[in-house]
Amino acid sequence: MRLNVFIIAACLSACAATPSQPALRDLGALPSMDRVPLGDPGGLQQAALSNFSGGDYVRALRYAYWASQTIPTDIRLRLLLGVIYDEGFGRPDLALPEYRKARDLSPLPELATRLDERVRHLHRRELE
Numbered sequence: 001m002r003l004n005v006f007i008i009a010a011c012l013s014a015c016a017a018t019p020s021q022p023a024l025r026d027l028g029a030l031p032s033m034d035r036v037p038l039g040d041p042g043g044l045q046q047a048a049l050s051n052f053s054g055g056d057y058v059r060a061l062r063y064a065y066w067a068s069q070t071i072p073t074d075i076r077l078r079l080l081l082g083v084i085y086d087e088g089f090g091r092p093d094l095a096l097p098e099y100r101k102a103r104d105l106s107p108l109p110e111l112a113t114r115l116d117e118r119v120r121h122l123h124r125r126e127l128e
Contacts, residue, residue, distance in 0.1 A: 041070040041077075048080060057088035078102035092122035 048063035061084050068077040082098035085091045096119060103115040 041067045041074070044070065045077060045080065048084075052080075052084055052088060057084055060084050060088065073105060075102050075105040078105060086122065092126045096122055096126070 044063045044067035048060045048067060051057075051063060052060035061081070064077060064080045064084060068074065068081060071077065078098050078101045082095045082102060085098060086095035099115050099119050099122070103112050103119070106112045106115065
């Protein structure tokens, strides 16, 4: 019995010593989708990339969405939205339209071919 109490106490102290993920309330206010902030689309895209690399996919999506509303024909933003949906949220159904838009905007045949391959892969994965 004493050994069990010792193991439980050791586990609790180890859990208390490890740094935890910040709580949602510690992240500050999430940007609203209602209004696009004033600023350059490049800054919004950079904010989206920074948040995506930091694992904050919700903020990354919001910044990328704002930037894509500002410049709807920017292929990089369509790719970024596709990657956020695909890799960040694991939602191929939402990533497919963004990859298709990027493919339609692409002037490079190599990129269009690679996007076609990714679309086919995600479509097969979605059917499984």
